[in-house]
Amino acid sequence: MPGSAGxxxxxxxxxDPHNDKExxxxxxxxxxxPVDLYVGGPExxxxxxxxxxxxxxxxxxxxxxxxxxPFKKLVHQGMILGSNGIKMGKRFPEFVVNPSDVVExxxxxxxxxxxxxxxxxxxxxxxxxxxxxxxxxxITRVWNFFTEPENIIEEDDGxxxxxxxxxxxxxxxxxxxxxxxxxxxxxxxxxNEVYKAGRCPREFAEGLIKMLSCVCPHVxxxxxxxxxxxxxxxxxxxxxxxxxxxxxxxxxxxxxxxxKTKGTLAIGKQDxxxxxxxxxxxxxxxxxxxxxxKEIYVPGRIVKRDNKKVPRSDMDQxxxxxxxxxxxxxxxxxxxxxxNRILDLEKQLKELEKERT
Numbered sequence: 001m002p003g004s005a006g007x008x009x010x011x012x013x014x015x016d017p018h019n020d021k022e023x024x025x026x027x028x029x030x031x032x033x034p035v036d037l038y039v040g041g042p043e044x045x046x047x048x049x050x051x052x053x054x055x056x057x058x059x060x061x062x063x064x065x066x067x068x069x070p071f072k073k074l075v076h077q078g079m080i081l082g083s084n085g086i087k088m089g090k091r092f093p094e095f096v097v098n099p100s101d102v103v104e105x106x107x108x109x110x111x112x113x114x115x116x117x118x119x120x121x122x123x124x125x126x127x128x129x130x131x132x133x134x135x136x137x138x139i140t141r142v143w144n145f146f147t148e149p150e151n152i153i154e155e156d157d158g159x160x161x162x163x164x165x166x167x168x169x170x171x172x173x174x175x176x177x178x179x180x181x182x183x184x185x186x187x188x189x190x191x192n193e194v195y196k197a198g199r200c201p202r203e204f205a206e207g208l209i210k211m212l213s214c215v216c217p218h219v220x221x222x223x224x225x226x227x228x229x230x231x232x233x234x235x236x237x238x239x240x241x242x243x244x245x246x247x248x249x250x251x252x253x254x255x256x257x258x259x260k261t262k263g264t265l266a267i268g269k270q271d272x273x274x275x276x277x278x279x280x281x282x283x284x285x286x287x288x289x290x291x292x293x294k295e296i297y298v299p300g301r302i303v304k305r306d307n308k309k310v311p312r313s314d315m316d317q318x319x320x321x322x323x324x325x326x327x328x329x330x331x332x333x334x335x336x337x338x339x340n341r342i343l344d345l346e347k348q349l350k351e352l353e354k355e356r357t
Contacts, residue, residue, distance in 0.1 A: 007048060008055040011035055011070065023064070030066045038071040041079060049074070075178060078124035080115065085126045097127050109216035110136045116180040116215050134356045139219055141355075142191060145200070146209065147226050152202050159197040161245055163190055164204040168241035171211045180215065185348065187212060188355050202227075207239035252347075254339045255280045262287050264343060 009023070015032045016024040040049055052070060059065035082088045082095030089096070102111045114135035118125040145151050167190040174183035190208060194200045206227060213220025213233050224233040253276075255263045263283040267276050277295055 008051040009059065011052070012059075012065070026064075026066070033065070034067045034069060035071045037073050037075065039075045039077055041077055045076070075121065077121050078119075080118070081124055081126045083127045083129070095127075102132065106132060106136050107139075107218070109139060109219045112217075113139065113184065113215050117184045119181055121178050121180065131356075138188060138191070138355060139216060141195070142208075142212065143219060143223065145191070145194060146205055146223050151199060152205050152227070153199045154202055156201045156203065157199070160190075160193060160200060160204055162248070163193045164207065165241040165243075165245040168207060168211070168239045169243075169246050172238070172241070175214065183211075184215060185352065189348065189351050192351055192355060209233065210236055210239055252340075252343060254343060255283050256339075257284060257287060261339065 012024045012029060012033070015028050019025055038049070056065050056070040057068065060068050079087060080097075082092055082097070084092060084095045086092060086095070099111060110132065114132045117135060118131070167186050170186040171183040174180070174186070187208065194204075194208075206224075209220055209223050209227070210233060213224070217234075220233055224236075250266050250268055252264050252266050254261045255265055265276075265280055265283050267279065271279075
C-alpha cells in the first residue's frame with residue numbers, strides 16, 4: 001500500500017513478513033503485540049502515529065488486531081536545532097549540519113556519542129561544533145588507555161571497585177530510562193578515575209567497553225578485539241553490579257553559618273555527632289565570629305551553626321503545636337538534601353569541565 005496507508009500497519013507485517021496467506025499470523029500477533037516502545041518527534045505524531053492508531057483500531061474492531069492500542073509506551077524525542085537555536089532548513093542554510101560531513105571528519109562513533117550526550121532525549125538542543133570535538137577527545141582518551149596492555153591488570157586492587165559498580169548501576173538504569181546523556185556522563189566520570197588510578201582491572205575495563213559499545217559500536221568492537229577476544233562484543237552479557245559495593249563509606253556535607261554555606265567537609269557515615277561538629281569547627285575556624293548560640297547536625301547531610309541570638313522575649317512567645325514542629329523539621333531536612341544535591345552537581349560539573357578541556 002502506498003504512503004501512510006502502508007506505513008500505518010508495518011509493525012504488524014514485520015512480525016510475520018513472509019506470510020502469503022494473511023497479513024500476519026494471529027498467534028504471532030498475540031505474542032508480540034503491542035509494540036513496547038514508540039519513539040517519534042512531534043512532527044511524526046501527525047504524520048504517522050495518529051494514522052497507525054486509527055488503522056489499528058479499525059483492525060481491532062474487525063478482529064484482526066489483538067490489541068486496542070498498538071503501542072505500550074510513547075516517547076517524543078526533541079529536535080537537533082542549528083547553532084542559532086532554530087530548526088535546520090532552507091531558511092538558514094548556513095546553520096544546517098550534514099551528518100555525513102561530521103562522520104567524514106570525526107567518525108560515526110563521535111557523531112553518535114555527541115548526539116546522545118547533548119541533553120535529555122525529549123528536549124530540543126542546538127548544535128555545537130566545539131562539543132563535537134569534546135566527544136572525539138573522550139573517545140580518544142578511552143582508546144589510548146584501554147588499548148595499552150600494561151594499563152590492564154588481572155586483579156582488583158580496590159581503587160576503582162566502588163566507582164565501577166556505581167557506574168554499572170547508573171548506566172544500566174539510565175539506559176532503561178532512555179537517559180543516555182547522564183549514562184555517558186557517568187562513564188566519563190569513571191574514565192577520569194581510571195586515569196587517576198593509572199591501572200584498571202580487566203573485569204572493569206571490559207565492563208566499560210561493553211557499556212560504551214552501545215553508543216560507540218565501532219570503537220567498542222575494535223577495543224574488544226585488542227583485549228584478546230575473537231567474537232563480537234554484541235552478544236556478550238551485560239555487566240552486573242553489587243549493590244553493597246555502590247555504597248559510599250564517606251560523604252561530603254555542607255557546613256553553614258547562619259544559613260549560608262561556608263565550606264564542605266568529608267566525613268564517615270558512622271562518625272559520631274561530636275566528632276563531626278569538631279571537624280566542622282576546624283573547617284570554618286577563620287569564619288567564626290562571636291558566640292555560637294546553636295549547633296545542628298543532620299547526620300550525613302549538614303552542619304549548621306547560628307551565632308545570631310534570638311531575644312528571650314521572642315523565644316517565650318513561640319508556642320508551636322507538634323505537627324507544625326514536625327513540618328519545620330521536615331523542611332530543614334529537605335533543605336539539607338537540596339544543599340547536598342547542589343554539591344553533587346557542582347562536583348559532576350567540574351569533572352565534565354576537566355574532560356572537555
